[in-house]
Amino acid sequence: MDGVLVTPLKRIASPAGSVLHGLKASSPGYAGFAEAYFSEIHEGVTKNWRKHTRMTMNLVVPRGNVRFIFHDETSGAFAEFSIGEANYSRLTVAPGLWVAFRGQGPGTSLILDITDKEHDPAEAESRDISAFAYAW
DSSP states (O other): OTTEEEEEOOEEOOTTOOEEOOOOTTSTTOOOOSEEEEEEEEBTOEEEEEEESSOOEEEEEEESEEEEEEEETTTTEEEEEEEETTBOEEEEEOTTOEEEEEEOSSSEEEEEEEESSOOOGGGEEEEOGGGSOOOO
């Protein structure tokens, strides 16, 4: 889908604990840095649709597994990506796409979002999960 870039990430195993790459200034899709925050999502739970109008998101799931659904309201297209421990990657998401996501577990998954703009409630829209016809 236009506006979503999938970048496989390195996981470097170590007896003391692995190193999980996230984002570098030289990474494809890097659009600058303004804020990084974590979200949790419980297994089987779906979070509502959200669209940023100016913010580029870089989504990484270092623990658990999460299914992300993107919707381009202009074309009507949907795209689905599952990332996390089973498929360690980063999703770079351009402004203007709707995103909803569901925890695939096991247990509670952890999402890191590295953004190019600080959080501003005025630049984002939210809709109930039933707003778009997608078969979860």
